[in-house]
Amino acid sequence: MSRKVLLYFLIILLLLIVKTEVAVVSNNNITISISWWGSQVRHNKTLAVIELFERKNPDIKIQPVYTGWREYWDRIAAYAVGGNLPDIMQQDYKYFNSYVDYNILRDMDDYIDSIIKVAEVDEALLESARFDGKLYGIPAGLNTYTILYDPKKFAEAGLTEPSYDWTWNEYKEICRKLHERLGIYAATSLPMATRNITGLEHYVRQHGQSLFDMSAHKLGFTEDLFVDFYKMDLELSREGVFAPGELRLENHTIENDLIVKDAAVMAAYWTNQIVAISKAAGKPLKMLPFPQAKDETRSGYYLKPSMYWTITKNSKHPEIAARFINFLINDLEANKLLNGDRGVPISFDIRQKLQPMLDDPERKMFNFIKYISNNSSIIEPPPPAQYDQVIEILEEVHYKILEGSQTPSEAYQELRMRTDRVLK
Known part of the structure; x- marks a missing residue:
């Protein structure tokens, strides 16, 4: 979502009355469109699933974006x-509120059980996509960081691999030793501290606070x-x-990450990205949880839908869109092709059938998700519609810290x- 997106949304309500053919019927074929983001690995896998669906349903064509x-x-x-949203849109948890608030997404309750089978899906996962009692999305997978x-x-550095219960102090010392002994970066930054709010979110959750307060009109964490x-990040950055x-x-992409270029030892990602980054790096990678806080009051971790499949109000063939979403979550062949790229499958039956077929990266992801499911706390409600603006402000002040023009305390102020003005 760009800086201009909220401005765009102001005129969407006017443009939605324009009749735009998103799905086209020609030569007795129905064409629907689907959009997603991701790496080249995801693109290839999703295109293969589309081809499989079209073979099984020769009267339906799917246009990918x-x-x-x-x-x-x-x-x-x-x-x-332009009123040309695709029929099916891959959606992120953080931005869900915006699209629901602006009346862009279709209520999917009418397609549940009749078209989209969810008997093997945890109801709590579906609840994460409900707003005012209406279901606006189907989780594409289960995920964490x-x-x-x-x-x-x-x-090579002569270090023992860290245990799952390592602390932030141990993390800093290990980073220093890796840099000193190997002459490369331990990591690009503190976990998910740059162009991302998840690292900070994890840290404040460990201390019983949250990104936003209950009203969602103010930040929910204290200056200290x-x-x-960000002092930890600045300290280790200054030391090289x-x-x-x-x-x-x-x-800022998997393909040019420092760990892929052999210029760093560690990198923070969402669990479903281990497949793409392992392939890009050309080497096996292992997974660790973010460090624990010495005075931790709860786990900073949470499990979340990796992303959602949604149907937009532009769609002329929502039933066909629902059929493809059902195919994505419940067809075994499709899930073999996807191989956990969008996270651990939400269908218990599919998870069970896939487990013996997993490659090494996917097996690590499944096992890590299982561990976190027993060592996590409840996810916060979806953030406010201005979430993207908050991230942009955070990114700006973080770079001011790195360049030395602001102290972390000044950056917080x-x-x-600025967020008080944006969120009010």
């Missing part, structure tokens, strides 16, 4: 402005936690243990002042 994460939201916003690391680099988190700010700006 796909790109990377950053470009995706700009493109979707442009489609929304992790630290991926190269075990060979630990061996913000300062502690983490990459400098200018290098972080370049390091600016963050709170």
